[in-house]
Amino acid sequence: MTNYLTTFPGFYETKDMRMIDDDGYISIMARTDDVICTAGYRLSTGAMEEILLKHSCVTDCAVFGVKDKLKGEVPIGLVVVTEEKEGLINELVTSKLAIVKALPKTRSGKTLRGTMRKIANGEDYTVTPTIEDATVLTDLTQVILMLLE
Numbered sequence: 001m002t003n004y005l006t007t008f009p010g011f012y013e014t015k016d017m018r019m020i021d022d023d024g025y026i027s028i029m030a031r032t033d034d035v036i037c038t039a040g041y042r043l044s045t046g047a048m049e050e051i052l053l054k055h056s057c058v059t060d061c062a063v064f065g066v067k068d069k070l071k072g073e074v075p076i077g078l079v080v081v082t083e084e085k086e087g088l089i090n091e092l093v094t095s096k097l098a099i100v101k102a103l104p105k106t107r108s109g110k111t112l113r114g115t116m117r118k119i120a121n122g123e124d125y126t127v128t129p130t131i132e133d134a135t136v137l138t139d140l141t142q143v144i145l146m147l148l149e
Helices: 002-006 045-053 088-092 113-120 135-147
Strands: 016-020 026-031 035-038 041-044 058-068 072-081 097-099
Touching: 035 058, 035 072, 041 045, 045 058, 045 072, 058 113, 072 088, 072 113, 072 135, 088 097, 097 135, 113 135
Parallel strands: 072 097
Antiparallel strands: 016 026, 035 041, 058 072
């Protein structure tokens, strides 16, 4: 408990990464401890998501790590966009990124990154009863597997 009270004296550290936009609205991006290890480097998936969200066409995104024999883990990014324009993926990153119609979310708005990670790693997963639209997982499974080919 003391770890959560020492970073900001008098305040509770939630370990959530947040972004404050120009209008003062706060968006919770990810856990600060949600990192992947790629070739010995610790990369923040939340920081990668923040970069993707800065593009004017991106309305939502998720980045998560997938097991890789050579590098340990590699990041995969999924983005929801307002419009698909030619060359958009090249503007965002060069590999392991796909445009999707929607991300799996709970009714409270939490993105199910753990479920997507399990799909990518070929692990069993349980569909939470709080998922907003379970059919999204069917479409995402095909996209994720295509990225891993």
